[in-house]
Amino acid sequence: MEKIIDEKKQGQSLVLEQDKNNKRKLFIESYGCAMNFSDSEIVASILANEGFNTTQELEEADLVLVNTCSIRDKAEQTIRKRLEKYNKVKKKVNPKMKVGVLGCMAERLKSKFLEEEKIVDLVVGPDAYKDLPNLLAEVDEGRDAINVILSKEETYGDISPVRLQSNGVTAFVSITRGCDNMCTFCVVPFTRGRERSRNPQSIIEEVNDLWSKGFKEITLLGQNVDSYLWYGGGLKKDFDKATDLQKATAVDFAKLLDMCAQAQQKMRIRFSTSNPQDMTLDVVRSMAKHKNICNYIHLPVQSGSDRILKEMNRQHTRKEYIKLIDDIKEIIPDCTISHDLITGFPTETEEDHKDTLSLMEHVKYSFGYMFAYSERPGTMAARKLEDDIPEDIKKRRLAEVVALQQEHSRIRTEEYLNKTVEVLIEKESKKSAEHWSGRTEHNSVAVFPKGHYKVGDFVNVNVNDCTSATLIGEAIGYSENN
Ligand code: SAH
Numbered sequence: 001m002e003k004i005i006d007e008k009k010q011g012q013s014l015v016l017e018q019d020k021n022n023k024r025k026l027f028i029e030s031y032g033c034a035m036n037f038s039d040s041e042i043v044a045s046i047l048a049n050e051g052f053n054t055t056q057e058l059e060e061a062d063l064v065l066v067n068t069c070s071i072r073d074k075a076e077q078t079i080r081k082r083l084e085k086y087n088k089v090k091k092k093v094n095p096k097m098k099v100g101v102l103g104c105m106a107e108r109l110k111s112k113f114l115e116e117e118k119i120v121d122l123v124v125g126p127d128a129y130k131d132l133p134n135l136l137a138e139v140d141e142g143r144d145a146i147n148v149i150l151s152k153e154e155t156y157g158d159i160s161p162v163r164l165q166s167n168g169v170t171a172f173v174s175i176t177r178g179c180d181n182m183c184t185f186c187v188v189p190f191t192r193g194r195e196r197s198r199n200p201q202s203i204i205e206e207v208n209d210l211w212s213k214g215f216k217e218i219t220l221l222g223q224n225v226d227s228y229l230w231y232g233g234g235l236k237k238d239f240d241k242a243t244d245l246q247k248a249t250a251v252d253f254a255k256l257l258d259m260c261a262q263a264q265q266k267m268r269i270r271f272s273t274s275n276p277q278d279m280t281l282d283v284v285r286s287m288a289k290h291k292n293i294c295n296y297i298h299l300p301v302q303s304g305s306d307r308i309l310k311e312m313n314r315q316h317t318r319k320e321y322i323k324l325i326d327d328i329k330e331i332i333p334d335c336t337i338s339h340d341l342i343t344g345f346p347t348e349t350e351e352d353h354k355d356t357l358s359l360m361e362h363v364k365y366s367f368g369y370m371f372a373y374s375e376r377p378g379t380m381a382a383r384k385l386e387d388d389i390p391e392d393i394k395k396r397r398l399a400e401v402v403a404l405q406q407e408h409s410r411i412r413t414e415e416y417l418n419k420t421v422e423v424l425i426e427k428e429s430k431k432s433a434e435h436w437s438g439r440t441e442h443n444s445v446a447v448f449p450k451g452h453y454k455v456g457d458f459v460n461v462n463v464n465d466c467t468s469a470t471l472i473g474e475a476i477g478y479s480e481n482n
């Protein structure tokens with residue numbers, strides 16, 4: 001799914017093929033962004049070598065792991081409720097059960113977890129998953145264990161994630177970890193550390209491997225994919241100190257896209273998330289050059305007001321953002337754009353809010369993910385600015401942007417009426433066992449009668465109806481990509 005925080009997937013537990021030799025049972029569930037879901041696949045892969053099979057039955061688990069999100073307070077509250085639930089099961093049904101917290105909340109709260117949440121036995125930050133076998137050995141001996149050290153190198157490039165629980169058609173491939181941007185509202189730079197890129201060779205190997213296993217679409221993942229830069233390892237911020245040879249042979253995101261698109265010319269390629277300040281037109285030209293790169297960009301804007309953008313430390317103005325979209329449309333006229341934005345950032349006035357609404361009017365985004373500002377401890381905004389917009393005003397502004405986005409989504413969806421679109425079939429439609437559900441390259445969901453087609457087929461669909469978010473139609477044959 002393209003959505004950064006996919007509400008439908010929250011709390012999904014991961015189940016993999018069972019290994020008969022593995023005797024212990026792991027229950028692992030994930031909250032938050034696509035990166036967390038991808039990381040859980042890496043964790044499950046590491047633990048499969050430590051004698052664990054995955055289970056969906058919480059009650060029978062020897063080890064329960066929850067991969068956590070800190071992006072907004074609500075995300076953390078959801079996880080605290082889950083921890084209470086594990087606690088009950090541990091007390092009443094399975095006293096031997098061990099509980100571990102992974103991901104951003106583990107990194108943010110560190111040992112506080114062991115002190116406050118008495119049921120937690122294990123705390124592991126996002127760069128420490130390879131240490132899990134050692135940490136588990138500690139836990140087995142009855143001690144609490146913690147590793148929240150952030151790394152300058154770790155990309156898990158050498159671990160091949162297991163994905164048997166997926167639909168077998170679409171997969172995430174992570175390409176960068178961490179973020180150096182320091183947007184003032186955002187906790188990610190604190191929980192995920194400095195930005196580092198993964199060796200392109202290991203990315204291409206993963207893409208080839210996914211193709212050989214029947215996958216048809218990949219999403220290259222990073223907090224800020226446009227910032228991808230490989231020059232033989234090392235942090236992005238140290239690129240200045242690289243040798244001339246390293247600089248001459250460096251691979252940036254535009255080049256990486258080229259390499260991926262060429263390696264598997266029928267694999268659909270998406271990427272997320274783009275950052276307006278780092279996205280170059282070379283990236284857009286790479287997209288234009290390859291048919292298999294989807295003409296769709298998730299380009300968070302956060303606010304339409306220059307004053308608020310500055311307070312957020314977004315390194316672009318409203319004018320520069322609009323210019324970027326104009327340039328994208330010039331190179332790829334049919335490119336669809338989606339966004340993230342925040343309402344009620346400290347000091348946001350009605351005027352600033354109107355600037356956001358007018359920017360939305362101007363762009364008419366296809367989709368959007370909109371949030372009320374949630375102050376995160378430790379961020380620059382929390383330290384320097386009072387969270388001064390009352391909750392009811394944040395919510396009212398949020399309702400206004402959501403309503404406007406719905407109008408725009410409908411307009412954008414209706415543009416496909418009576419047209420033919422290529423759809424990659426992902427799964428059965430939730431509403432009808434007689435229909436398939438898939439997505440177009442522009443990331444619209446399409447449903448249509450199954451006919452003789454199967455999951456993983458690329459088909460051409462005539463669109464004859466729609467809701468604000470879904471295309472409804474009839475398949476008229478395989479597309480040429482099939
Ligand atoms: N670059 C990341 C951004 C992660 S957070 C990525 O991969 O998309 C996703 C979105 O959550 C942000 O774009 C922002 O709109 C929202 N967000 C982040 N911090 C927030 C906060 N403190 N309060 C409300 N929304 C926030």
Ligand code: F3S
Nearest residue numbers: 179181182183186188
């Ligand atoms: Fe967060 Fe800004 Fe990075 S939103 S993830 S600090 S680009």
